[in-house]
Amino acid sequence: MALTGCQTKNSSSGNGGGNGGGTGSASGGGGPAAGKIVIMVGGAAKVIYMPAKLTEQLGYFKDEGLNVELQDTPAGVTAETQLLAGQAQGVVGFYDHTIDIQAKDSSKCLESVVQFANVPGEVEVVSKKNQGTIKSPSDFKGKKLGVTSQGSSTDFLTQYLAGKGGVSTSQYTTVKAGADATFIGALTSGGIDAGMTTDPTVARLTKTGQGSVLLDMRTAAGTQKALGGLYPASSLYMSCDWVNANKPTVQKLANAFVKTLKFINSNSADTIASKMPADYAGGDKQLYVKAINDSKGMFTGDGVMDEGGAKNVLTVLGSFSGNVKPKKDQIDLSKTYTTEFVKAAK
Template sequence: MRLIYLPAILTKRLGYFEQQGLDVDVVTEPAGVNAEDELIAGAVQGVVGFYDHTIDLQSKGTDVESLVQFASAPGEVELVSSARAADIKSPADFKGQSIGVTGLGSSTDFLTRYLTQKFGLQRDDYRLLPVDAGKTFIDAMRHRRIVAGMTTDPTASELLSSDQAKVLIDLRTEASTREALGGIYPAGCLYMRAAWVDAHPDEARKLTHAFVKTLRYIHTHSAEQIVDQLPRSYYEKRKALYVAAFKAFQPTFSVDGRMPDSGPRTVLAILSAIDPSVQATDVDLSKTYTTAFLDTPGGK
């Protein structure tokens, strides 16, 4: 499980959904774009994914909104294979190369395209290869199917700790995100179709309160205590590495689930820079997130 989405399974394991009277199934998808597709198809009611999908979907005619924001940084890192680190010093050196992302249309896709554009490349100067995360990402880099790629922890920490990769651009802290992207980039969140939220305000409120309770738990317990709540399959024989990676990202999690004031504008600017359909659409940022349920009492 990628650390950026850990509040989903943690809320389930802590019993906070049940405390709110909710019966919630947590279904894992390899990339955010897959979960987005499931939402549009009506197979799921909500997605724990990146906030940028709310803007992307609105530009395509589908209104979705973030109900609770998990973090003010993407938690992503652009890695380069150690075997190629001598000649690939920045995204400017990606020309003619295959670059890994979790999925085409995913947030790693969005951010990679923005960073390469920022460093002077055009979209046809390099190839994006969807390699998911975890073992498939590691194998793609190990077997040289990709020379670089964007992923999250614990995948990034595993590659770095084994010296199979080096950091090119780190988006795992608020400070490094500001430096790379020009502002805060709100990332992980719970987003749902606006029509479903309007029709089910009580369930939306309960979901919001359950997740906020988890965010408070994250800030009042140690990384070791939090990882102990997770299924062993999440870290297998790498528990120490998982704990260390979580401890580093822990301060970036929100304490109250609120959207950072300047965050939506930063995300819109980045998506507009890489996607003509977003640029051409009069996106209403006020419809991409809501604090209504954060401000509504009644959470248990």
């Protein structure tokens, strides 16, 4: 399945008229272009980040008078770097990056302003060859485990699951397997024995029998079983300074994204798929519809962060992360997300 949508810059059809277009870098300085809002997406074709492109496709950015440019990047950690460098005003990625960055440097502040999902939407998939030998994370010892990239949220979750199973990071090999076709190639060629990925990659691997689901974090029940509670993940996060300096624009972004979340919750997977770019289906529309249907339940209907879930993310990261563990008690969760804008959304 060649899922190549958003591989290059994708500008919305909005013209940024009026005072809707915010400017400025992540720290509030001069932005890439006057009136343009650049949002990095940590894998635009992934269903977990579907609200970004779907909002553009539905014209909701334009309705708010916003000029938004979505830029695809293969991994969330790369998107975070771009944001901190002032190359973007927002990131559609995992909420856990906001906690990780505070632990690394307390002078830096990132916050989720719209929470798309309170579960990861990630799946640990085992290759056909290893289905009989990897039956739980305790079997990760000596295995090659695929993640999007080192330092990514899939890497965080893999470390936690392995540790919970009694396997240290030195007892397995972390492999940068990317996503989509790259991940599939790594799993089927033996480059990895198992790995963490999302739909629609999961749908393809299970359809062909090349992979089977070991841990399913697309649902609240599956997430609680794997991680001990909810784990808010897919979100729009931004620099706290930029948010404070551009509140009217952030409100318009929240309006657009909350409208999209309501659309997802009130429409069928088939209807949603029909609104997405045709190439996202990779030549198999029905499989793409299945992928959306298998994951759409993860999305919130209002963009509001689950407070207990946010605490659980800190608990998970604080159990293994070299950055977070020694500073767990110093992390101020109130600086990592806000519900101000989604609660005021139209």
